[in-house]
Amino acid sequence: MRRVSRIAVAGAATASLALALSACGGTSTEASSSSDAKGGDKGLAIAYDVGGKGDQSFNDAAFAGLEQAKKEFGYQTQDIEPTEGETDADKEQRLVSLAKQGYNPVIGVGYAYATAVKEAAEQYPDTTFGIVDDSTVQLKNVADLVFSEEQASYLAGVAAAKSTKTNVVGFVGGVDIPLIHKFQAGFEQGVKDTNPKAKVLTQYLTQTAEEGGFSSPDKGKSAAEGQIEKKADVVYAAAGLSGQGVIEAAAANKVWAIGVDSDQYKQEALAKYKDSILTSAMKDVAKAVYNLAKSVEDGKPETGIVRGDLKSGEVGLAVSNPTFKDDTKLQEALETAKEKIISGEIKVKTS
DSSP: OOOOOOOOOOSEEOOOOOBOBOOOOOOSSOOOOSOOOSSOSSEEEEEOOTTOTTOSSHHHHHHHHHHHHHHHHOOOOEEEOOOTTOOHHHHHHHHHHHHHTTEEEEEEOSGGGHHHHHHHHHHOTTSOEEEETOOOOOOTTEEEEEEOHHHHHHHHHHHHHHHOSSSEEEEEEEEOSHHHHHHHHHHHHHHHHHOTTOEEEEEEEESSGGGTTTTOHHHHHHHHHHHHHTTOOEEEEEOGGGHHHHHHHHHHTTOEEEEEESOGGGOGGGGGGGGGEEEEEEEBHHHHHHHHHHHHHTTOOOOEEEEEOTTTTSEEEOOOSHHHHTOHHHHHHHHHHHHHHHHTSSOOOOO
């Protein structure tokens, strides 16, 4: 039976959570509801971050989790796209509408939903809310779905340092914010620890998400081309949809790209570039979304901070590219680094 009592699992819960992303469907208009009852039994709803459906990365992973839950539990789901230039009030209205219609849980995909999730969760205390990539909302009915992105990025740095022939590698960040600084910090540390002679070129596309840092493949392509001109032969992008442009530039110039969030080697929209995607630094957003839905289905909703890391298996590197997977020396180096991070021998920086 769906939705029984709520059990608050406050604090830093280390339950399984996760990664993946596939955005689909949804509209930006809010459906009306014939019932004002708070809470409900319709099932999972997600509201996408910047870039929306088809980013082949972050949002698409969240959709994958929604689809898995829908298939397993057989209930209704809904996924809604963001609108250009929307405010926190717009996001709040979207989440409130979903809760009012009876969806439970309701998940905001991305840190930009922090204010909206807090306001909506206070209005609907019997609905479980989730937010991906933010740990600031401390309410009894909110699960903060976060990851140790810096750990996967460290491994990406090891892979880049072992794969470069020019001793120059690049990092392209979508937006200059603390979340993306974690990706940069881990990557640079992994590179330097593995090959002190290697140089890391870094560029952020925009200062704010509103300027398109996570949703502009053309900006990503231009940044990658600039780094490749400076001899970078491995480029790692943490830039959402903009990362497609980085991958395109890498393929055109016959250098390596490292994807992010989802296994981008397997993304259909990137198929023609896949032989240039060495690996992807993944965080299992799909699993996090699914696990939250399952916890509500089981009557024991996750709440508090739910973190995925290397130890839990919810961040790591994709091994879909045979060139990467079959490189024995590289895989040995990565396994050694992974073991040291999990044991605490290597402490990965977050800024």
